[in-house]
Amino acid sequence: MNVHDSEKMAGILASEGYSPAESHKDADIIIFNTCSIRDKAEQKFLSELGRLKSLKKNNPGVKIAVAGCVAQQMGARLLSRAPHVDFVLGPQNLKLVRDIANDATGSSMLEDNPMLAEEELPALRKEKGRAWVSIMYGCNNFCTYCIVPYTRGREKSRPSESIVREIEGLAAEGFKEVTLLGQNVNSYRSDVDFPGLLGKIDKVEGIERVRFVTSHPKDFSAALIEAMAELPSICEHIHLPLQSGSDRILDLMNRRYTYDDYRAKVWLLREKVPGIAITTDIIAGFPTETEEDYQATVRALKEIEYDGIFAFRYSPRPGTGAASMEGDVPEDVKLDRLQKLLDLQDSITIRKNAPFEGTVQEVLVEGASETDPMRLAGRTRTNKIVNFTGAAEEGALINVEILKAHKHSLEGRVA
Ligand code: SAM
Ligand code: SF4
Numbered sequence: 001m002n003v004h005d006s007e008k009m010a011g012i013l014a015s016e017g018y019s020p021a022e023s024h025k026d027a028d029i030i031i032f033n034t035c036s037i038r039d040k041a042e043q044k045f046l047s048e049l050g051r052l053k054s055l056k057k058n059n060p061g062v063k064i065a066v067a068g069c070v071a072q073q074m075g076a077r078l079l080s081r082a083p084h085v086d087f088v089l090g091p092q093n094l095k096l097v098r099d100i101a102n103d104a105t106g107s108s109m110l111e112d113n114p115m116l117a118e119e120e121l122p123a124l125r126k127e128k129g130r131a132w133v134s135i136m137y138g139c140n141n142f143c144t145y146c147i148v149p150y151t152r153g154r155e156k157s158r159p160s161e162s163i164v165r166e167i168e169g170l171a172a173e174g175f176k177e178v179t180l181l182g183q184n185v186n187s188y189r190s191d192v193d194f195p196g197l198l199g200k201i202d203k204v205e206g207i208e209r210v211r212f213v214t215s216h217p218k219d220f221s222a223a224l225i226e227a228m229a230e231l232p233s234i235c236e237h238i239h240l241p242l243q244s245g246s247d248r249i250l251d252l253m254n255r256r257y258t259y260d261d262y263r264a265k266v267w268l269l270r271e272k273v274p275g276i277a278i279t280t281d282i283i284a285g286f287p288t289e290t291e292e293d294y295q296a297t298v299r300a301l302k303e304i305e306y307d308g309i310f311a312f313r314y315s316p317r318p319g320t321g322a323a324s325m326e327g328d329v330p331e332d333v334k335l336d337r338l339q340k341l342l343d344l345q346d347s348i349t350i351r352k353n354a355p356f357e358g359t360v361q362e363v364l365v366e367g368a369s370e371t372d373p374m375r376l377a378g379r380t381r382t383n384k385i386v387n388f389t390g391a392a393e394e395g396a397l398i399n400v401e402i403l404k405a406h407k408h409s410l411e412g413r414v415a
Contacts, residue, residue, distance in 0.1 A: 027062065032067065064084055090151070138183065141216065143243075176395065198227045210231075210234050226272070236273055244283065248293060277383055279308045281311070282341060284311060350405065
């Protein structure tokens with residue numbers, strides 16, 4: 001979501017005549033787009049920001065802005081703590097980047113924006129084949145560990161015509177894949193609900209792949225599973241964050257489902273969409289998590305056999321429900337549980353990837369591989385990363401023969 005917010009800010013600046021600088025030293029405007037989901041991201045930003053003090057001293061004309069969730073959370077305090085910052089810009093007010101470009105004087109832009117869902121902002125996208133598309137903003141769920149409802153405000157859905165218009169434009173530019181963005185896409189509602197929106201997007205000529213993040217398990221409906229089974233463009237991959245395998249912890253997290261509810265949905269999904277890849281998010285060391293709770297998560301990973309997980313050590317966020325809970329889990333225990341979950345998942349992922357060896361997979365080419373610039377990289381419909389040899393255009397859909405399965409990727413050659 002933040003990557004796409006950055007694309008929108010760059011799009012607005014481009015429409016004002018600006019272009020991306022080679023380095024921050026050559027820039028007229030520097031914008032930090034910040035994340036406060038965990039403390040580590042926030043600390044990293046604060047130390048980067050400190051480094052720009054001397055740059056501002058040598059070049060007082062450069063405008064420095066802080067956007068995103070840390071900006072929203074710290075607000076005007078940032079301006080007094082770091083006087084070299086000129087603007088503070090919350091995630092609901094991206095369009096005000098225009099004011100920075102137009103030489104407005106220092107201010108903070110943090111108000112609730114009731115018109116957010118009606119805005120159509122240009123985006124400067126770097127990739128040629130796949131694009132992010134916002135379908136809704138904010139979140140109403142208040143999971144007790146999470147800062148998002150406080151920084152991104154209440155849920156607002158974009159009108160379906162506006163979304164479809166943007167996607168038709170992307171198809172005309174040659175994009176083949178879109179990923180729909182929202183904190184809880186399953187509660188999307190405008191003139192249609194989320195399965196209805198998918199039905200409309202599926203009809204857009206030229207868009208061969210549709211993905212979406214993130215789905216909240218409590219709202220993951222049978223109607224959505226039907227839509228995924230029936231609509232040809234919807235990719236065979238779902239990211240469905242479980243967070244914990246313990247019902248006691250899920251309740252404390254205010255997730256509003258039990259492990260059994262979750263598992264029943266996964267089994268139905270696997271029955272209706274054979275071969276679907278499933279990934280998840282897990283938090284290790286939520287307040288009061290016992291060895292028994294943690295073992296429930298271990299059992300869940302073994303039972304569901306995800307294609308991959310994103311696991312995090314619980315990080316208390318100021319002002320959230322969990323931050324004031326008793327029963328902090330010691331840092332070394334959190335770390336130990338996290339590492340064991342990651343190791344367990346690695347062994348599961350490698351087992352799940354092995355059957356791909358010898359098959360031919362449709363891959364959307366993303367460009368040079370990150371691990372080896374001599375090779376290309378892309379993704380299967382099931383969202384597996386494939387590094388491969390042979391010639392292909394960025395943004396093309398091609399067939400790749402899979403020669404080897406690894407833990408975090410597949411390896412192959414153009415078929
Ligand atoms: N909206 C999505 C959902 O409902 O699952 C995800 C939102 S969040 C940006 C992405 C992931 O970060 C969450 O699924 C959770 O696992 C993790 N996360 C959020 N807050 C956290 C915290 N305080 N400490 C550790 N991990 C956290
Ligand atoms: Fe955070 Fe929960 Fe909303 Fe996801 S659904 S953004 S985890 S509060």
